[in-house]
Amino acid sequence: MSDDRFVHLEKVSVAYGQGAEQTLALCPTDLMIGKGDFVALVGPSGCGKSTILKLVSELLQPSSGNIFFGGREIGAKPIRVGMAFQSASLLPWMSVRDNVRLPLKIVPPFKASFREKKDAEYKDRVDDLLEQVGLLDFADKSPWQLSGGMMQRANLCRALIHDPDLLLLDEPFGALDQFTREELWQTLQTLWLDRKSTVILVTHDLREAAYLANRICVMSARPGRIIEDRTINFPRPRSIDVTFEPEFGALVQELRALIVHAAPGVQEAAA
């Protein structure tokens, strides 16, 4: 029963600030996400996508409404969350490897044996993942020695390393070139097919949303609302070729039209 409501936002709204300076970031929103689903959130900049991720990761309290996990109130039974932040937020005093290893130090059950395993099993685990995203050579470097795209890849690894039940990705591939990006799409798809975690992906790239997700939620400009909720049925595993199919192109066009429509400041011609 609770499987189709693994994450459930019920009339959740968020207003930042206080008093006269209060801005409504998110209109009362209902959103239900099933276990093992892969949902993409798209919408114009500033519409509250990151805000939704912060709500789901409990970094932010809603101004009204309720959030449930597996049918239970937030905090009742902690679920394991992996979050890749929009600004990579790597800790500058740690090497890339230590940054990626950090969740294993904090999150049960890994933390219980962190001391014994950190230089053996956990190190291999981290290095395997770094290798998959092409960062193994940079494992001992400091975050500030990486390029923006490399930081994002490290950030992605840190979100994945502890096998989260719920994976929250905030524009994880924003700073990457097309080729690396498409490679990582495939990596992410493979990981997701293996692990069957639930994913919420925030992105500006509609091809990315259409390629990766099972479901795309389109949001309106601030204050955000979900104006379209669409199921994507391309068979898995999807190869990059799917993005060249006419059906795929039509879908992306349609989503673009919705978003252009939703962003009041942006003219059709600019899209």
Added chain:
Amino acid sequence: MNARTQKFASTGLIVGVFVFWELFCLAAGISELVLPRPTQIVAAFLEYAHAIWPHAWQTLYTTMVGFFFGVLIGLSLGVLIGSSKLAYDTAYPLLVGISSIPKVAVVPIFVLWFGAGTVPAILTAMIICIFPIVVNVSTGIATVEPELEDVMRSLKASKAEILWNVGLPRSMPYFFASLKVAITLSFVGSVIAETVASNKGVGNMMMIASSSFNVPLVFAGLMVLAAMGISLYAIFAVLERRMAGWAMRKHN
């Protein structure tokens, strides 16, 4: 200017100052009772070396003990105050207030309570270095970027885990910067206390030397203090680079 010419220039400047000092005193015929020449100071140092040694040791000892406890107390208070926003906002004005009191003014109080000797010197060295450390460490912890804390909070880390993995490492550059100030201040503290109320230590030695008009020895004492101060400063600068080098990446 590259690092080598810079080093060369600094050394040249230091040597130049001493040479100028020497020549100036010779040319102007300044008496050694007013301002001894560097060569006379060195001569006095060599002549009295075995007499200076126990005093230097005493000063170093009181400073280090005071400094050690100062760091211990400063660091714990800083962590305590920095890790709660309420405590930080409440206590910060008080801290700034206290740290602007000239701490040497408490020496007579310590003498009153503990008598003359080693104890007031240690306490003065301690109290004088606590506040810069508290202010720096608490600021380092209280100003942690919320994004970095969010990384930990999204992993459901406890307050203690956040403090240990983010707050403390983040405050290390502040801590080491304050240590360099604190160690110098500790020397000031113990020397003042020795000057006022002790029969041991470089400060006391300089007092006695000056009352007997042994001006070169007074200056030799000053040299010893400078040498100890600079060495300890250098040790902490090296420690800083090793422990908090990540914050100084712009310099290399």
